[in-house]
Amino acid sequence: MSTTATVPLEPPPNREQLARLTHAVADFTRDELLWTSGYLAGLAATRAGAAVVPAAIPAEVAKSARTLLIGYGSQTGNAKRVAEGLHRQVTAAGITGRLVSLADYPPRQLKQETAVLFVVSTQGDGDPPEDAVPFFEFLQAANAPRLEKLKFGVLALGDSSYPYFCRTGQLLDERLIELGATRLLARVDCDLDFVVPAAAWSEQALKRAGESLRTQAPPRIVVVESAPKVTLEVEHPTLSAELLLNQKITGRASSKDVRHLEFGIDGGALLYQPGDGLAVLPLNPSPLVDTLLALLGATGNETVNGPRGPRGMRETLREDVELTLLNRQFLMAFQARANHPRLAEVLAPDQGDKFAAYLESNQVVDVLKLAPAILTPDEFIRLLRPLARRTYSIASSLLASPDEAHLLVAIVRDAHAGEIRYGAASNFLGDLAAGANVSLRLEANLNFHLPVDDNAPIIMIGPGTGVAPFRGFVAERAARGARGRNWLLFGERTQHEDFLYQLEWQKQLASGVLHRLDVAFSRDQTAKIYVQDRVREAARDLYAWLEDGAFLYVCGDAKHMAKDVHAALTAAIREAGDMTDEQARDYVQTLQRAGRYRRDVY
């Protein structure tokens, strides 16, 4: 079968290159070859800034009215995988399809398109995926072009435990209509269990897009009578890993309990790169399960129909359902039975802020307390979502620590109205002893890998547990013998108690592997000092590094830190580069477009 993709990502290798490649992989097993293909894809992604710039798209393709564009905005890779599956589907159906990341797609081109299917995810506080931000900013601008010719569909991915569930997809869907475009089909919002609804939407979208394109250019379209069933390869396999070390790495007097966890892994089965994440399947805290059973008047021995079918109530609560994250569907379903004034208040239309605040500070148990007696155990279980994996950035490098993966986990244990609130995954991990086995799944984070060029300088801004991937970065660059300079900016509350990995950074500075470390300890002086203050102070050096081609990485809190750092960065560039506000903003956008300003924020 010949490919119908019309934009080769790279020129094919010449004969000599091909020979070298063949030689290099001659003794690879099947699994190794499969891994290598992913590795090369990763390499390609990190070179994307250079490879898929607007100029590289042939004009006739861009202008083609008969091409179905599939655009994805992906943070964790899920949206990308759905889009890839859809693209295969489109190709198999004989439609000329073009798969692009919105990070690489020049938004001005949109007014030439006639059919586009978008698969976009929503991050943190309702934000688009990091690298797609410029695309969405362009669309939201007052001078965005009219899109009268465009027919489109939107598949939105999200997580309903966040207040602005699927907001990026919703905004895109609404904005395109405002700009004069027409829907091919209704938007579908997918929660964490997106596989089934995404497949259904894909099937529907393929059909509608086919119809649409055929109307425009009937001779060119081959309609396949029976399209193969849409299948989506969206998940890496899970594997069970042994916990080797669970070490608190904040001091005794720290206000935080942060753990360094080391897992023994089969390096062949879990080939990660620094920047990738591991998704952990937790168990719910036993005290919480007991509290819920008591509230429901249940013994725990009841048989209920949870996500894994009929099981005991206690096992289901502990292992199968989401208890620590609230979502709108649960609240609405619960309210349908409870009709409680408090819930009525937060669920009222136009109460976005109240709703967001409620989600943030309450768990399932709090809702149940409002009306404990109205549900049977089985009814209650049916309202709950399946227990979701939690992803943590990997804090190690396979090159430096073969057959190990390290995580940095802050134990979430807050007092709430006189009771302790547990974060499910962090407490699950924190309570584990060495020797325990944990189910892990690799979550590739292609947007957050090291530059391929070992000579490129990198600037890493990672306060708190946001420093995790940078521990992997520095270890990886050291193990590779990379020549590029490494500059880390770290922040926490106190130097004495909270300086995560202090000894390691000190050693790496002394050995010359880490070239610069700026720290901000907010509580060590009267005035609070944060990493963004250090960014401003270091404006001149920061700008000089960027001018030298540095890649800038930010990891950590999305709500405040990432925004403050972004503002500080823009201000620093404006000041050091002697620019106007607009020039500084353009400079930052150019960095983003070139893949030199990458964020992993949550």
Add this chain to the structure above:
Amino acid sequence: MSTPLSPVEDIKLASRHLRGSLVESLADPLTGALRDDDTQLVKFHGIYQQDDRDLRNERRQQRLEPAYQFMIRARVPGGICTAAQWLAMDRIACTHANGTMRLTTRQTFQLHGVIKRRLKTTIAEINHALLDTLAACGDVNRNVMCSTLPAPVSARAEVTAFATALSDQLTPRTRAYHEIWLDQQPISNTAEELEPIYGDTYLPRKFKIGLAVPPDNDVDIYSQDLGFIAIIEHGQLAGFNVVAGGGMGMTHGEHATYPRLAETLGYCAKTEVLKVATAVVTTQRDFGDRTNRKHARLKYTVESMGLEAFRAEVETRAGVRLAPARDIHFTHTGDRFGWHVEAGSAHFTLFVESGRVTDVGAWRALTGLREIANAALADFHLTPNQNVVLANIAASNRSRVTEILTQHGLGTDRASQTRQLALACVGFPTCGLAMAESERYVADFVTRIDALFSDHGLPDAPVTLRITGCPNGCARPFLAEIALVGKAPGRYNLYLGAAFDGTRMNAPYREALNETEILEVLAPLVARYAAERESGEHFGDYLVRAGHVPAIVGGVAFAAAAQALAAGRGVAA
């Protein structure tokens, strides 16, 4: 001989009169420690870098550097300070340090647990209280000690004035201290700055001066590098017997090192004290061993030069001929506790266990003394034995002081005599040299010793008992009738048989014993002491007379005894 100089000599020489890179070290935000070289220099500023050793292993696992913190030692000549100065140190201790004050065996304050970020403020505030810390540690003359009130002498004020004069005379002249801690203008050319007495590399090692007023030997005059023993004639201070070459520190297993008592050089008139002291200091500066810091104290210089040659060198440098020493008699050691009333005023000596001024249960010294200082009811004189004298209390204020002391559980129940005499260094968890517990252990050990003597029909027998965590000797252990010197956690070398009055050292007796073994070894000795002692005979004197331990005369003899013990040949009496 071409033995290389000790590395610390290079650091001193390169330091531009103790400046080093202290400013940069203090500003480094990535560590709570100073640069290695600066940890040597900062001692001259009265500061030791330490870490909380209780947390050392835990923090290593936490991938955190050790819990670095600093000990700050003030310079308080003769231990004399005002109520305002006491209040200031109290406030600083509670604001920047660990909330307690430690009174030392050299009559000064130590603050513990000050972190680097607060170091500069702490030093500045101490100076603001008209105290300082310059030369409280380091290879210079340290805090000058002086017999404290209520030494029964009419010329007391004059002797005390000599402590201050000696301290002033021998204070380094560098402006580094004022530049680094007090933000004074840096001098433009440190090459032109002069250290007229010390020179650019200061002394080879620490140097200690004390003044004693017989019959009290509270300052352990023979443990000092240089001692002045006041000669009072017709109620007036005439001059001093000069003794030199004492020192406690040694190193386990290095038999070229030993504690040593000062030897008498002769008598000098009071007008010649500063000249003689300066001559001794410069002789040590020029003749002391700068190749090996474990062999660098004045005691080794005197030993290697010979007493006569040393005296001649001092006399030449001072331009003073020392007369034959006068007769002196010490009959008392330690402090005189409780009330002492003189015409017009009174003094109260308060027992402070291990010198730790704190509030523990009903015993609330920190709060009680603060109240007395707040009301300016007394001066505060720190004693050579980790206690404090509330001095110069007006007759009309006595009842008020008594009331405050009683309210805070102070000075009401008398501790046993052995407990009152006991000394312990700070040791764990802050001292980097400690090998075994000292301050945190001494109270329990005294209880065991009191019980032992009591079991043999000698309740409240006064015994000098001292514990140090290492053989460096901060609590002057080699002058105790019973001394424990740390060897390993829970294990001590046992030394026995010093003179109660501090005129004879003890002898090495057993090595590396745990508590049970120590008590087993002591039990038969105490039993025989109870049975065989002469009237008024002290435990240490009995042990020597009865031949249980040899009478050690001289550091070399001590070292030989230690070596014999280590070689398993026991102690020949």
